Amino acid sequence: MTLRLELFVDDVNVSLSFYRDVLGFELIGENASYKSLQYEQSRIAVQDxxxxEPGHPLAEAGKRGLGVEIVLxxxxxTSLHQRVQAQWAQSTELKRQPWxxxxxxxxxxxxxxxxISERRR
Known part of the structure; x- marks a missing residue:
């Protein structure tokens, strides 16, 4: 079984740049309004x-992803955090959690x- 997330976005090229250049995902497929990306075994897609379709529940106005935390x-x-901090201001400090x-x-x-978490050993 695999899981792939599809994120609906305002600007596919802005999202592509973010996921490729900031987080390090690799572009593995695309068309004009859809980009498929992979980071190790994780796959996501961004779509305009x-x-x-009109009336689709995800097309309604509101905060995107409300109630969901995506964990990578x-x-x-540590290295990924340094890369992100150098390019993206909307990230927190790296912290060891109680777990x-x-x-x-x-x-x-x-x-x-x-x-963004280190892998459980």
Whole structure:
């Protein structure tokens, strides 16, 4: 079983730049309004929100991703945190959590909330 997230965004190219250049995802497929990306075994896609059918629940106005925390587990969270901090102001400091793992939090250009965590051993 695999899980892939599809995030509906205002500007596909801005999102592509963020996920590729800031977080290090690799572009693996695309068309004009849809980009598929991969980071190790994790896959996401970004799609222009205007492509949704009228009346689609995700097309309604409101905060994107409300009630969801997207967690990306990586092998070297310290290096990724340094990379993100150098390019993206909307990220927190790296912190060891009470459950023992180090992580940091951030929002993407569309307000999706991410927790970037070291992998559980």
């Amino acid at each position: 929100i205007r492509t949704l 587990e990586v092998g070297d969270v 023992g793992l180090k992580d940091f939090r951030m929002t993407d250009p569309d307000g999706y909330y991410w927790r």
